[in-house]
Amino acid sequence: MGKKIIVAPSLLAADFSNLKKEIQEVENFGADFLHLDVMDGNFVPNISFGTPVLKAIRPHTSLVFDVHLMVEDPCHLIHLFKDCADIITVHAESTKHLNRTIQLIKSMEKKVGVALNPSTPLDVLKYDLNNIDMVLIMTVNPGFGGQKFIPEMLTKIKELRKLAPKIDIEVDGGINNETGKLAVEAGANILVAGSYIFSGDYQNKINSLKL
C-alpha cells in the first residue's frame, strides 16, 4: 500500500503582502506542510526570503515547516533555522560535505531531507540513504516557480522507491493534479505545489492533489 499523500504548498507563489492570510487559508483547506524555499542568489539565480520571514510566520500556523535550502555551502547557515524549521532539506550539489551536513541537521533534532537537481543521479545518496528522512526529487531546475515538470524524473522516482521502500519522497516543480498523480504512481508521497495552488481555488486544488 502507498503512503498517505502529503500536500506542501510552496510559499514562493503566495501573495507576499498577505502572508499570514495565505498560510491560514491553505492550512484550513487541508495542507499538511508549508514548503519554504530559501534562495541565496548564488546556488540558484534568484533570491527569496530567509529566517526573519520564517520566524514572523511561525506563530501563526501549525503547519509543518518544510524548509528547502537552495544555498551554497549550507553548513554554516543551518543553525539559523533552529526555531523555524521542522524538516531541513539541503541540496547534495551545494556542499562538499553532505554527510557532515546531514549529521549537523540531525544534531539539531530536525528531520533531514536531501534534494537532487534533475541531472544529479541517485548514486550520490548511496551511503547516506539510511541516515535521512526524505529525498526531494527536483522535477524542475531550482530557482523559480511556474516551470514545466520534467517527465524523465518519473524514472528517477521509481528507481528511488525501489531502493528505499519506506523513505519519504518529495517532488517539487511543475506539480499540478496531472503531474502530481504521475509522481504518486511512480512512488512519491509528498507533493510540493506553488503556482498550481496559489493561482486560486485553494481548497479544490489541495483536494485534487490528494486524490
Ligand code: DX5
Ligand atoms: C523552485 C522551488 C519550488 C517552487 C515550485 O526552485 O523549489 O518549490 O516554488 O513552484 P511551482 O509549483 O510553481 O513549480
Ligand code: ZN
Ligand atoms: Zn522548493
